[in-house]
Amino acid sequence: MKNTGLYPRVHIDRADVPAVGQAGGLLLVETIRATGLDRALSAQLAGWRKPFAVHDPGKIICDLALTLALGGDCLADIAQLRDEPGIYGRVASDPTVSRLITLLAKDADRAVAAIGRARKAARQNAWQLAGEASPARRATVADPLVIDLDATLVTAHSEKQFARPTFKKGYGFHPLCAFADHGPDGTGEPLTILLRPGNAGSNTAADHQKVIADALDQAGLGPRPGRKVLVRIDGAGSTKDTVGTLTARRVAYSVGFTLPMNTPELYRLIREDIWEPAYNTDGQPRDGADVAEFTGLLDLDGWPAGMRVIVRRERPHPGAQLRFDDVDGYRLTAFATNTTRGQLADLEVRHRRRARCEDRIRNAKDTGLTNLPLHGFDANRIWCQIVALAGEITAWMGLLAHPDHQARRWEPKRLRYRLFTIPATLVRRARRILVHVSARHRWSGLVEEAINTLRGLPAPAVDAGPDR
Numbered sequence: 001m002k003n004t005g006l007y008p009r010v011h012i013d014r015a016d017v018p019a020v021g022q023a024g025g026l027l028l029v030e031t032i033r034a035t036g037l038d039r040a041l042s043a044q045l046a047g048w049r050k051p052f053a054v055h056d057p058g059k060i061i062c063d064l065a066l067t068l069a070l071g072g073d074c075l076a077d078i079a080q081l082r083d084e085p086g087i088y089g090r091v092a093s094d095p096t097v098s099r100l101i102t103l104l105a106k107d108a109d110r111a112v113a114a115i116g117r118a119r120k121a122a123r124q125n126a127w128q129l130a131g132e133a134s135p136a137r138r139a140t141v142a143d144p145l146v147i148d149l150d151a152t153l154v155t156a157h158s159e160k161q162f163a164r165p166t167f168k169k170g171y172g173f174h175p176l177c178a179f180a181d182h183g184p185d186g187t188g189e190p191l192t193i194l195l196r197p198g199n200a201g202s203n204t205a206a207d208h209q210k211v212i213a214d215a216l217d218q219a220g221l222g223p224r225p226g227r228k229v230l231v232r233i234d235g236a237g238s239t240k241d242t243v244g245t246l247t248a249r250r251v252a253y254s255v256g257f258t259l260p261m262n263t264p265e266l267y268r269l270i271r272e273d274i275w276e277p278a279y280n281t282d283g284q285p286r287d288g289a290d291v292a293e294f295t296g297l298l299d300l301d302g303w304p305a306g307m308r309v310i311v312r313r314e315r316p317h318p319g320a321q322l323r324f325d326d327v328d329g330y331r332l333t334a335f336a337t338n339t340t341r342g343q344l345a346d347l348e349v350r351h352r353r354r355a356r357c358e359d360r361i362r363n364a365k366d367t368g369l370t371n372l373p374l375h376g377f378d379a380n381r382i383w384c385q386i387v388a389l390a391g392e393i394t395a396w397m398g399l400l401a402h403p404d405h406q407a408r409r410w411e412p413k414r415l416r417y418r419l420f421t422i423p424a425t426l427v428r429r430a431r432r433i434l435v436h437v438s439a440r441h442r443w444s445g446l447v448e449e450a451i452n453t454l455r456g457l458p459a460p461a462v463d464a465g466p467d468r
Helices: 023-035 037-044 057-069 075-082 094-106 108-133 205-219 240-248 263-267 344-369 377-401 412-420 444-455
Strands: 145-151 171-173 176-181 188-194 229-233 252-257 276-279 285-293 308-314 331-337 424-429 432-437
Touching: 023 037, 023 057, 023 108, 023 377, 023 412, 023 432, 023 444, 037 057, 037 108, 057 075, 057 094, 057 344, 057 377, 075 094, 094 108, 094 377, 108 205, 108 377, 145 205, 145 344, 176 205, 176 344, 188 205, 188 344, 188 377, 205 229, 205 240, 229 344, 240 252, 252 344, 276 344, 285 344, 308 344, 331 344, 344 377, 344 412, 377 444, 432 444
Parallel strands: 145 229, 229 252
Antiparallel strands: 145 176, 176 188, 252 331, 276 285, 285 308, 308 331, 424 432
């Protein structure tokens, strides 16, 4: 028949062809191999492997992390990997996967700790392989390793254990997360995700203290790493106990601060010549925004010694809703820090870059955190560990495979569209498995170069797991 449309008219049938649907997933597979994540998980989860079991628990958890990184959002989506044995090997059936999650959930504290040890070991390997690009290697007092904390709301659309009403009139969960920021040249990687009921407080100090401890442990820098680590938190961290914990751990901090009710009176005590121009993120002065230090004007009794409070004033943007606490037409925001060096404007820009944590949370929600698919709270705790693994292998892929390429900053949706779903065919030749990536694909050169880079990295040795 004559084609009357604007696209070619093609015919379709089914055939047994050596096509690969997710060939770009090799990037993630090689990242797992290079960091030793698969063997670390296998060693740590050996106690949960039943006698004569065919599938290794560590491999199943790795496969689930790959599933989320490639765009899945439930346990059943592992079928996408099962259909590609040439790339991903033998993949467990849905019942086997479900039984493992149930088994781990029955001893969730030990299972979460075991997965955490495997993640920590793989992270140390990844950062060691990254060399000077490693977030920890380049960390100094002047340019610290940044750890961002933030909470988010996860909606539950059905009755799930410990799902509760949220402060935004929703229903679900309120996890608190920590991410290691790779700076403007890269993305970030999750360090910990603490699952909490939906009615958990935004500024609960005990939860912040636990997440801070877990994040520092995952970063492998010790419980008191010093000022080469900067912890940034929004106003939810503005409690004396949380700031006291940061002080005790000797880290630098930048935490949102709630101004007192008499702020208008304090504001009018600051002479106009005291205010300094605030900066944009590019270091240029920002029109209509200024910063000044209020430390000496505030009653900081009970707060840790050495804490400074810096206030930013800015005219609301055109069309913005005016608030009752605006002062003389300015919107005032503040943060607390123990950093004593640097211009106020530079410290304020450093704190404002905490907004990158919102991007990390958005990426996590695009990698399995949007909906917790399981009913039990402990099962969803295991799911959060898998979400963290998916985010980590994606971040490590960019860190190790193309640290200087713009692709390192791509978010999951763009990575899937451009790299992971690249068309290819799989052939077996001379006892080797060979993947032919389509040369017509725009990013085929980047994929080939990145995979070869990852394959050239030595696989690290992995210690055996603890005795069970």
